[in-house]
Amino acid sequence: MKKLLSLLLILISFQAFSQKISVPGSVKKAMAQVDTLTVRNHIAYLADDKLKGRLPGTEGYQMAVDYVIEQFKNMGVQPGGDPGQFTQKLILRKSIVENSSAKAALKDKYGNVDSLAFFRDFLPVPHPLQSRASGEGTLVFVGYGVDIPGKYSDYEGVDVKGKVVVMLAGVPDGIPASTLISHFSSPGNKMNTAFSKGAIGSILVNPSLTFANPNPLLQSNVALNPEKTTAYGRGFVGNLGFAFNASMSFLTGIFLNSGKSLDQVLANLKSGKNSSFEFPLTFSASYSNSHSEFESANVIGMIPGSDPKLKNEYVVHSAHLDHVGVGRPENGDSIYNGAHDNASGVASLLEIARIYSKGNAKPKRSVLIVMVTAEEMGLVGSSYFAANPSVPKSSIVANVNTDMPTLIAPLLSVVPLGAEHSSLMENVKFAADYLGLEVEADPEPEQNRFVRSDQYSFVVSGIPALHIKYGNKTNDPGFDLDAFVKEWRAKFYHRAADGMDGVFDFTAAKTYIQLNFLISYSIANTSARPTWNPGDLFGAKGN
Structure with a gap:
């Protein structure tokens, strides 16, 4: 009975995604020009020792804020935070x-x-x-x-x-x-x-x-x-x-x-x-x-929509800008740089913003690029934004979150955490099919990754959301990618070793950026808003 119900939900979801999305030549060209050197440079700056782990409330975090704002300005991305500002101020x-x-x-x-x-x-x-x-x-x-x-x-x-x-x-x-x-x-x-x-x-x-x-x-x-x-x-x-x-x-x-x-x-x-x-x-x-209290900020840029009506609705890309700061010394190093977690996610969003702003990719809906604070403190910045967004909450149609892409091996399959609850799964399938990627179920449900990253803040606010994680497919029959990832995570996750000296696969980074861009692009250019699956528990929360 459960399998039959799941099949019916999939069929309903396919019907909801009836409008086929085309990718114009100018967008294809912009996607092809994703610059992995620029991505690497973004990560290198954000994970530099001088930012001292980007802990909210510190000079290092403010340096990260200033860097993202400078990148937005250079791209021609518009302010999307407090009125006329790139930042949304909040008190932690x-x-x-x-x-x-x-x-x-x-x-x-x-x-x-x-x-x-x-x-x-x-x-x-x-x-x-x-x-x-x-x-x-x-x-x-x-x-x-x-x-x-x-x-x-x-x-x-x-x-x-x-x-x-x-x-x-x-x-x-x-x-x-x-x-x-x-x-x-x-x-x-x-x-x-x-x-x-x-x-x-x-x-x-x-x-x-x-x-x-x-x-x-x-x-x-x-x-x-x-x-x-x-x-x-x-x-x-x-x-x-x-x-x-x-x-x-x-x-x-x-x-x-x-x-x-x-x-x-x-x-x-x-x-x-x-x-x-x-x-x-x-x-x-x-x-x-x-x-004790201190000020911090989410950093928000906006790409305006091109449709006279749909431009008043928003697709939100999110990634957390913070990391854990300075901690217990490991092998003589006490700065937890957070290169993978989550400088790589921020770099991915900056490149997505460039595709939109410089690649003539004119979305019908507006797109918000939101770099949130204090994720490592308990999804604090995203919880605040989801409840108090800089645009009317009812106008936000979906969230595509990027956290620790784990770009350490060829990207051949992906896990869209949370997408199975809504029509966003069809946007994922569209983007994955376009890039020749497989879509997998979560290989590590025991990690509870769904509630540990910022898409969860949007979901509990009634906004359909997802988080793209790596899958386990490999093109090397003798290579156990799952075991490799677990070994890597034990060495680098929330460790001082997570710097630019670690493993990076920038070809995988390019594919990951293209995938996340295509997901939001397809959402932004589909007339119907994303919908929760019939009877979904998160959908009952409403906007």
């Missing part, structure tokens, strides 16, 4: 828990109080909006904390309004798509769901969590709106009164006198059987948070 807030202030206790129905131990039983999640986070309420076990409208809900049969929810990390069996697993297992999504149900606090239990540092630095980052009343990011954004991570020993303890078998409940949950119930316990908690 760093929140740190004052460990000694953290208190938590359980009270049973007889009034007996049991104090919990910081680090042994629980760790608070920094509250981005309150200097003092606190609350008290009845504990309610809500399984995995998953709520899928019309299909499955851990909240069925329980009332959590004004109460504190306890939930497990992960998802029940039976959620097949890797993107959905990533979404529903995301702590941020679970906390948002708890808040929407009326909970005042949440406790997330991870059975594999081990507390290794008795005095951990508990830190988080968000973007604030100008009034500083709403926070934006992938994780906890302050909508609950408090949030905790807890150990398995905590869960075992609260089950002791509950009248429930923990082992049986866990077995039932894994099989998809709702096992939520209310504990005869009250949980109280409080902890202090210190906040």
Whole structure:
């Protein structure tokens, strides 16, 4: 039945992509002239030691901002940020828990109080909006904390309004798509769901969590709106009164006198059987948070559309401009240059902007080239832009995200993360077919890549989005590309070694740029807006 439903969705998607896109000769010529030397030079500048890892709030990040703006101006790309500006200013807030202030206790129905131990039983999640986070309420076990409208809900049969929810990390069996697993297992999504149900606090239990540092630095980052009343990011954004991570020993303890078998409940949950119930316990908690703020910016350029009507709609190309800055020395090097992550993605977008602006590629819809800040801090810049775009939110039709293309081997196949949820899959197929590339399913669903990059910010805002990653096809029968990528990632991902001395395949870079350009070009020149697949869970979020 599931295969039949998938086939029907594919057929519907093909019908939605009924208008064939032609690629004019001038566009073909511009694509053929993608300059890999220019791409290399972009990466080399952005990954230079003098930028010191492009950490938001530092001079190095500002140098990256200035560089992108200069490139936009040289190409004739128009400002697309705050009125008349290439930048969209935002305030980043760093929140740190004052460990000694953290208190938590359980009270049973007889009034007996049991104090919990910081680090042994629980760790608070920094509250981005309150200097003092606190609350008290009845504990309610809500399984995995998953709520899928019309299909499955851990909240069925329980009332959590004004109460504190306890939930497990992960998802029940039976959620097949890797993107959905990533979404529903995301702590941020679970906390948002708890808040929407009326909970005042949440406790997330991870059975594999081990507390290794008795005095951990508990830190988080968000973007604030100008009034500083709403926070934006992938994780906890302050909508609950408090949030905790807890150990398995905590869960075992609260089950002791509950009248429930923990082992049986866990077995039932894994099989998809709702096992939520209310504990005869009250949980109280409080902890202090210190906040510091600094300014950062997304950098936005615009290529105006040529159609009198469609030019008021926008296709967004995104890539994160930041990296992690200066860190622990490795082999005498403490600057984490981020050449692949994500100087290569920014360089790709700059070349795409050049194709549009200099190659006479006149899209019907307008195209925004958005370099976002603070992706490494939790998708902060893209979360802010998706919620507060520089153009009317309803006018954004799609997002094509570029993050760490991993240009280290010939590009023969691609993985379009997120495209399977909407008609964007047909745009991917069009572009891939044009370039002779194969389209694959995600070979590493366990990496949860769908929720770890900026397209996720657009998806949860109801905007169809995708992120093109490398596939595993190789033209060398004796070469295990999957193993090669994993070995490479262990050496370079978020490591000081990710500089220009690493492996780059600039022929693959050219193909990758052409592919992403063709995806956005086909979206921009198709009369119908991209649509979510019928019944898609992300589509229900709307604009």
